[in-house]
Amino acid sequence: MEQKLISLSKAISYLTPVGPTDRPILMSVSGDRHTLMIDGGNSEAHAKLFLEKLHEAGKPQPTLAAVTHWHWDHVFGLSALSVPVISSVDTRREMEKLAVYSWDDAALDQRVNEGIEIPFCANAIREEFPGERDMTIVLPDITFEDELTIDLGGLTCVLKQVGGDHAPDGIVVYIKEERVLFLADAIVPDLYAPSWRFTARETLSLLDKIEAFDAQTYVISHWKAITRQEYVKEADLLRTLAFLVSEHEGDLDHILKELEAHKGEPLEMEEAETADYFVNGYRD
Template structure:
């Protein structure tokens, strides 16, 4: 589990993600007065590693933190922090549902069986925490509705709640001076469902929100930083898939044929997967 601290600029550093334990990217944005930590991490160990690497590299430690949405891998690390934490009202409300949960194997398995938890997350929690399940859900101390602007001192961060299929409370962070947009997990499908899926309505609404930001770099939490050109390629696929699922009433085979004609080549694996998620979303409505 080798994670690297990457220095993007004199203002921004980030810790690379990990797949098996579902550790997302953690990022720090430093201004003249404050440093904002974006997301809390999936455990105390995750958050502690980020802080230790910042310290070792001589970086400014965070004076405040925010969380992009309520999922465990973005909030369980808050227990390691002793700084104010920011979240939307909707995120706090969703986090409150987790406070009284128990995290032993039996309790997790029961929640998976009833659909409250999903197997993907259950497996990652076991991998991250092993037998030491001292998990505390720490509530945010600063709440906002819709959006919040933070002046770190020469650096401006706009926190905007945009929603998404993945999580209705999803918030993105736009670092104006860096033209960087931290997307978190907003472009991922809804996972807390019998079948993972996208819906055309939510996807198109989300993409319209994202297009309002003048960004050159985009951060996808469980992937990497991507360029404007790479984001445009991804958003074009999502928009096309959203239009096809409506046009073909969720008929996956016809959607694949249409997208193949549109691309003028055989479909790549990620394109077929995206179409499947949209078809799943159409099926879930029926």
């Protein structure tokens, strides 16, 4: 699948994601003094492709990089960069654990069997790295707790740790003057649980933190940039299900019936799946 560079504005560009190898969106934000790259990619090839696409489009090369959370697909490409890397303290701590692992098939299989790794990620790693795997885990140079503001020169980036079920260390990046919020994987379920799940408490806390930002565009790592109207629809689904799973004590049939009544039309498959994730979180 060909990856394309999309420009949200003169200052902001992103590389489209890829499903089978789990490549997330990579984004650049260019001010007068610095260009911030958001996330490091799932491989050196991924990161280098992004840099090439920026060059071809006449866009500035990154002078800084920020990692949104510790998952492999957001950090394995950092070794292709030669700029300072920023993350939360919690993200660096989790990345330190990755640094001691081997990544050959036998090691991946062993970690899957032990419940440390999940088949979804192991399979994507095999797709992205079909040959020898000699990944170098590059640890962040700069860490912060809770929030960090970066002045790129005419553009302000606010890095805020919001957590959530997907990754407690997760941050979002708000480009204030552009009213763009890079959500990364914040509204994705916990994939490392025994079954994919959302929990009501973490979801409501996460959504409250996200709503503190006055954004008009939201960038979701494995999807695309969406409008505020589209985000509000997603957030309303999550809030409604967080309420319903508690109200009906995890009874999926009752939750689906009330959700359909709330919506006023038949549910889409994705909505039913999301309800199932909340039930998993309630039961676990």
